[in-house]
Amino acid sequence: MKTELIWVLTLLAGCVAMFAANRPRADVVALLVLILLPLSGIITVPEAMSGFSDPNVLLIAALFVIGDGLARTGVSHHVGDWLIRKADSRETRLLVLLMLAVAGLGAFMSSTGVVAMFIPVVLSVTNRLRISPSRLMMPLSFAGLISGMLTLVATPPNMVVDATLKHAGHAGFSFFSFTPMGLVVLAMGTGYMLIARRWLGGKDESTQKTGRRGLKHLIQEYHLETHGRRFRVLPDSPLDGHQLKTVSMRKDYGCNVVAVDRQVHFRRKLFNPGANMVLQAGDVLLVDVSAASGLEKMEADLKLQGLPLTGSYFMANSREVGMAEVLIPPESDLIGKSTIKAAFRRKHGLTVVGLRRSGKAMAGPVLEENLKLGDVLLVVGPWKSIRQLQSQTKDFIVLSLPADVEDVAPAASQAFYAVLSLCVMVTLMVTGLVPNVLAAFLACLLMGAFGCVTMDSAYKSIHWQSLVLIAGMMPFARSLEITGGVDLAVEGLTYLTGGAGPRVLIGSLFVLTAVIGLFISNTATAVLMAPIALSMASHLGVSPVPFAMTVAIAASSSFMTPVSSPVNTLVLGPGQYRFGDFLKVGVPFTILVLLVTVLLVPWLFPLK
Known part of the structure; x- marks a missing residue:
């Protein structure tokens, strides 16, 4: 084996290990690849950087903007409203319509974004129908994954495979090449979920931990009876007449002031405590003491009087101080940061008092805990501040409140033009009048001209991490080709299958792609895998199209674990799932998709 090939394979193994551990971030790993491959002399610098000028990378960036336009104009929320009306309180109809709606939207915009927008809708509907959210959350994520099999632009792996075909001198895929296969999988997935939902939860679970519950439920679930305390500021307290920031209660005593209850004229009023708020004797401080040490010392030092705190206190003041659960989505800037480092309270006027991870409320202090994808935060503060979180869909998904179109859709009046822009793009792509990337750019310009997106929202909507990952990993394909790694993989796979026919190799290719997808991103x-698929077809002397299609389908078949795709991770908390739930439901369905792929792909895309 050549020294160059050993180096490339070692680097590839290191990348897979870092992807699996998620340390460092995937885009940082891709940048390391861009540096190490040219320095080793395997490829040139222009070859390493060619991914950033690839039309498909630019197309993916444009599709993020188009998805943002559909969200800002409320198109996706109108679909959710339609879903609620048409379901008519029937769970079976709801499941079918939900999967069709999510797959339909996901065929033209980010499946992760679609699933994120539908989570509050599903929670609201399941709460009204008095069923467990677990019966619909996994169908939601499966529909998001299946949507990637419906059109060329539905998911980045499709465009990556298409680009590989074109670079090899083949015609590539059309806009709807994936649709026949995707529709079959969607129909099969919908029928499968009508059966599999029975394994995911009972019917009469209206008080599930993820529905829109009352304050009493949240207090109990996050054990706030043991976290909260009330203290009255006495006349001789060093806090009287001074700003709250003059005494570092969190640093010195491990306490966090959530609200200030003050007598104003003839009634008591709750205030959101900023650092510059001047406290007065008689003020009652609502304090989170989850990380407190030495409460008696704090009372003595600050001249405070302890008062009882019960859940009814929150109820009595629920018009002014509210609670909400917010989910951390994949694009959130909070991932990897603690709420303290992210200055959560200063930015949003809300205090984090609880954290739920993998369905369980964490005991002890949570403010210094580094947040992860899928974490659910319990925040306390003014309802106005809570509702403002709904407009920041990049960083948060508000679970305990129904999404309000007026808040999350600032360009709701331009919905017609967003749909028109989308139709123009699809028409141009289907007819082939212009290249796909130009059609997408034209749709972006139309959305900007009609006010569906702004320049700021457009740039913020682009998931730069995904683009860097795609562009950074593309040189690997060229490196493996130059060093003979692709031929080695093809020979090894052919040897393992004993020289079997194309259908067996297609099945083996699917399995290998799906297994690798458990550890690294589908992109x-x-x-x-795309270069390996093309080389395998060349080795057999058959058309590369069915092999390329197999890689694309398998890359979207991330049904088996909650960490194999961001959409699975998103529904893990709201659905109260365990790791085994995805294995129980996902593995059989992946096998079904494998069988359908082996049977239909060679028929839809002839080998000769």
């Missing part, structure tokens, strides 16, 4: 999987 990176497609980048690595």
Whole structure:
């Protein structure tokens, strides 16, 4: 084996390990690849950087903007409203319509974004129908994954595989090449979920931990009876007449002031405590003491009087101080940061008093805990501040409140033009009048001209991490080709299958792609497997199209674990799932998709 090939394979193994551990971030790993491959002399610098000028990378960036336009104009929320009306309190109809709606939207915009927008809708509907959210959350994520099999632009792996075909001199895929296969999988998935939902939860669970519950439920679930305290500021307290920031209660005593209850004229009023708020004797401080040490010392030092705190206190003041659960989505800037480092309270006027991870409320202090994708935060503060979180869909998904179109859709009046822009793009792509990337750019310009997006929202909507990952991993394909790694993989796979026919090799290719996708992103999987698929077809002397299609379908078949795709991770908390739930439901369905792929792909895309 050549020294160069050993180096490339070692680097590839290191990348897979870092992807699996998620340390460092996937885009940082891709940048390391861009540096190490040219320095080793395997490829040139222009070859390493060619991914950033690839039309498909630019197309993916444009599709993020188009998805943002559909969200800002409320198109996706109108679909959710339609879903609620048409379901008519029937769970079976709701499941079918939900999967069709999510798959339909996901065919033209980010499946992760679609699933994130539908989570509050599903929670609201399940609460009204008095069923467990677990019966619909996994169908929601499966529909999001299946949507990637419906159109060329539905998911980045499709475009990566298409680009690989074109670079090899083949015609590539049309806009609807994936649709026949995707529709079959969607129909099969919908029928499968009508049966599998029975494994995911009972019917009469209206008080599930993820529905829109009352304050009493939240207090009990996050054990706030043991976290909260009330203290009255006495006349001789050093806090009297001074700003709250003059005494560092969190640093010195491990306490966090959530609200200030003050007598104003003839009634008591609750205030959101900023650092510059001047306290007065008689003020009652509502304090989170989850990380407190030495409460008696704090009372003595600050001249405070302890008062009882019960859940009814929150109820009595629920018009002014509210609670809400917010979910951390994949694009959130909070991932990897603690709420203290992210200055959560200063930015949003809300205090984090609880954290739920993998369905369980964490005991002890949570403010210094580094947040992860899928974490659910319990925040306390003014309802106005809570509702403002709804407009920041990049960083938060508000679970305990129904999404309000007026708040989350600032360009609701331009919905017609957003749909028109989308139709123009699809028409141009289907007819082939212009290249796909130009059609997407034109749709972006139309959305900007009609006010569906702003320049700021457009740039913020682009998931730069995904683009860097795709562009950074593309040189691997060229490196493996130059060093003979692709030929080695093809020979190894052919040897293992004993020289079997094309259908057996297609099945083996599907299995290998799906297994690799358990550890690294589906985009990176497609980048690595697409050249192997084309070389395998060349080795057999058959058309590469069915092999390329198999890689694309397998890359989207991330049904087996909650960490194999961001959409699975998103529904893990709201659905109260365990790791085994995805294995129980996802593995059989992946096998079904494998069988359908082996049977239909060679028929839809002839080998000769």
